[in-house]
Amino acid sequence: MSKARQLLAAAGAAVLCSAVDPVAVAAPKSEPARVIPGVGPCASDPAPVHEDLVPETLEVPIPYPVVTVLPPRIEPEPVRTRMELPLDPCVNPCPDLTDTPEPPPSLANRLGIPEFLLRPQPFHFGVPGPGPDPGPVPPPPPRVDPPTEPAPQAGARSAPRITEVAEVAKLTGARSVNRTDKRWQVEGTDLGIMWESAPGEIITAFGDSVGRGFHPPGGMGGDWRSNVLAFSTDRELSDGITYDAMVTDDRCHAAEVLSSRKLDNVEITTIPTSGFALGERQYMSYMSIRTWNSLPGTFFTNYGGIAYSDDHGQTWTKDPYARWDNIFGLANFQVSAMVPHGEHVYLFGTPNTRLGAVGLARVPRDQVLNTSAYQYWTDGNWSAVGGFARATPIVDAPAGELSVRYDAERAVWQMSYLDTAQAAIVVREANSPQGVWSGGTPTVTVAEHAELYGGFIHPWSSGRDLYFTISTWSDYNVYLMRATLGD
Numbered sequence: 370m371s372k373a374r375q376l377l378a379a380a381g382a383a384v385l386c387s388a389v390d391p392v393a394v395a396a397p398k399s400e401p402a403r404v405i406p407g408v409g410p411c412a413s414d415p416a417p418v419h420e421d422l423v424p425e426t427l428e429v430p431i432p433y434p435v436v437t438v439l440p441p442r443i444e445p446e447p448v449r450t451r452m453e454l455p456l457d458p459c460v461n462p463c464p465d466l467t468d469t470p471e472p473p474p475s476l477a478n479r480l481g482i483p484e485f486l487l488r489p490q491p492f493h494f495g496v497p498g499p500g501p502d503p504g505p506v507p508p509p510p511p512r513v514d515p516p517t518e519p520a521p522q523a524g525a526r527s528a529p530r531i532t533e534v535a536e537v538a539k540l541t542g543a544r545s546v547n548r549t550d551k552r553w554q555v556e557g558t559d560l561g562i563m564w565e566s567a568p569g570e571i572i573t574a575f576g577d578s579v580g581r582g583f584h585p586p587g588g589m590g591g592d593w594r595s596n597v598l599a600f601s602t603d604r605e606l607s608d609g610i611t612y613d614a615m616v617t618d619d620r621c622h623a624a625e626v627l628s629s630r631k632l633d634n635v636e637i638t639t640i641p642t643s644g645f646a647l648g649e650r651q652y653m654s655y656m657s658i659r660t661w662n663s664l665p666g667t668f669f670t671n672y673g674g675i676a677y678s679d680d681h682g683q684t685w686t687k688d689p690y691a692r693w694d695n696i697f698g699l700a701n702f703q704v705s706a707m708v709p710h711g712e713h714v715y716l717f718g719t720p721n722t723r724l725g726a727v728g729l730a731r732v733p734r735d736q737v738l739n740t741s742a743y744q745y746w747t748d749g750n751w752s753a754v755g756g757f758a759r760a761t762p763i764v765d766a767p768a769g770e771l772s773v774r775y776d777a778e779r780a781v782w783q784m785s786y787l788d789t790a791q792a793a794i795v796v797r798e799a800n801s802p803q804g805v806w807s808g809g810t811p812t813v814t815v816a817e818h819a820e821l822y823g824g825f826i827h828p829w830s831s832g833r834d835l836y837f838t839i840s841t842w843s844d845y846n847v848y849l850m851r852a853t854l855g856d
Contacts, residue, residue: 407454440500463621523800530855538609556583561838723769728760794824
C-alpha cells in the first residue's frame, strides 16, 4: 500500500512478523484459459513462490524536516494510450523496457545476509504559496436536508462457517498469471479492489505500484504510481483472474489514475478503497494519505473522497465537494466501501488506521456526490442530524480495509476486512446493511500468510465459493483466494 516504505503492514505487526513461513502458491495454469489474444499466463513460466520473511534488501527511511511552499493543487492532464498485446501470451510485448539485466548481488547478498539501506526522506511542513490560477471551480451541489427515518436492525445471523480456504493464484508481479511486470511494468502492488463495471466486466483497483528495481518487503523500487486499474472479463475464477487490459499511458506502462502530491506529511499518496458503477459512470472512493510514518501500524489521512469517470475508467475526476475531512485525525469514513443497492448507495467507513469501528451511511443514487444528502445510521435511524460524527458503529473495532457486497443469490450482506485483534481476514454476514452483523469468522490468518492485509471480495463469488484478494507485506503483490462456505 505504501511507497513510503512502511516497515510493517498492520497493527500488531510484531505478531504478524512472528508467523510461520508461508507456503508456496499454487502452480500457474497449464495453458491459457482465455481466447483474447495475449491474455493469460505463460505455461512455461516457473511456479511463483512467496518471498522469505527475511528480505534480501531492507530500506530504512530516515525522515528529516523540510519546509515546503505549496502552490494550489492543479491536477495534471492525463495521457492515455491504447496497447495491443501480442497473440502469444508467452511473448514479452516490450522486451526493450522490461528485459533489463539484473544488478549484480551486493556483498551482503553474497554473504547470505540482508542488505540494509538507510534512505533519507524529507518530512514536509507545507505553507501556502503562489501558483497558477486553477481556473473556475464548479459550484457545490445544492444543499438538501434529508429527513430522519427509522431503520431498525434485522435479526442477527449466525457467523459464517468456513470449511476450506485455498490459495488460487498470484495475480500480479513476476511469474503471476498476468505477468504484469512484463505487460504493464507493475512488478509490485497491493490491494486488488474489484467491482462490476459493466455486465460481464470487472475493474480491479490496486494501490501503490512500482516497477523498475522493485524489491520487497513493501513497495520499494522505482516508477512509483499511487494506483493503477485493470480490466477483466474472466468468469472462470477457479484458476485465477486474467486481465484483458490496464489503463496505460505509454507502451507497456500502467498509468496512475488518481494523482497525488507525493510529499510526505502533505499528501504522500492517494489509495482506492472501493468502486461501483451507476449507469455509464464509474465511481471510486479513495483516501488521501498525509503520511504513513506515524505510530506503528497506523497512518493519517487528509480526507476520504469520491472520484468519478465518464470514459469507462480511463480518466478520473476527484470531486472537490464529495469529501469527508479528517477532523483532528479522528473522523470516520476515511477508509470506505460503497455499495449500490435498491434506491440507495450505502457507505461503510472507518477512521484512518486499521483500528477503528465501522460506521454506515446511505445516499440516493442520484446524489452520490452531494454530502449533504447522506443519512447516517444513528441509534436505529437514518439521520443527517450531526453529520458523519454521529454515526453509530455497526461493527466494533478493530476493522481495516473494508470490502462489502450484497449477495443477491443468497439475499445476504457480506463484509470482509482485516481484524488486527485476530490477526486475520474475517468475514461477517447480515440481513440488512445496518445489521445486526454476525460474528467474524477468520478466512486467512497470519499463520498461513504472514504480514497479511486486504481481503477484497470478488463480485462474482457465488454459492458456497467466496473469492477474495489478499496482499502480504513480504511479497507486496496480490493473490486470489477461495473460501468455501459451509451450509
